[in-house]
Amino acid sequence: MKYKNLLFFSLLGFPMLIISCSHDNYLTPNGEITGAIVDNTTGSAVLTEQPNGMKIRLLEVSYGANVTPIDFWAKPDGTFENANVFAGKYKVVPIEGAFFPADTATVDVKGQTEVNFKVTPFLVIDATLSTMAGGISASYQLSREKIGDKIVEAKIIVSEYPSVGNTINEYSVSRDLSATADETVLVTHYTDKVTGLTSEKVYYARVAARTNNANKKYNYSEVVKLTIP
Secondary structure, three states: OHHHHHHHHHHHHHHHHHHHHHHOOOOOOOEEEEEEEEEOOOOOEOOOOOOOOOEEEEEEHHHHHHOOOEEEEOOOOOEEEEEEEOOEEEEEEEEOOOEOOOOOEEEEEOEEEEOOEEEOEOOEEEEEEEEEOOEEEEEEEEEOOOOOOOEEEEEEEEEOOOOOOOOOOOEEEEEEOOOOOHHHHOOOOEEEEEEOOOOOOEEEEEEEEEEOOOOOOEEEOOOEEEEOO
């Protein structure tokens, strides 16, 4: 009787073993896509924030028109990377950024594949940031390569964290430009200051500016690390 029971339970376990093994045979991503989003005129990286910056959209061509897009965030420095992609042919395009619509690239992803995009930003910010007693001063001028939506806002943003942006900041001073003609904005040098900062403490600062674009996305200057005197 004991031998029969042993045989019975052994046979029960056999199909479970087969099922378990079959689950282990799922395919895993075998491709990686990397690249950068750069200014079409200057060749400089288009800077953003994280989270809520710009995205990269992948559309696998073999699935036809009804394919579900794969969207992932770009990095604040304008580069992007996704190592969880299956090899195949994709349409790739940057979206939801502070730039005019970009051209779509068709890419064969095989192993590590690089694709770069040239875009036209809504605004370009030339900024100089410096410290003062208890604060940070930003001197800046806005420019653009192409006329788009009305320029509505510029601001200096400051944080204790390097990921400073419109989403992450503890201090900011905003300038309303919605009632000022763009022609005037573009020839004006602005200076704004954030005060009330702690002496001998490190802060990260940058300037952000926005047009009245549908996604309310900001263009950014580089992040500057500053120690308050």
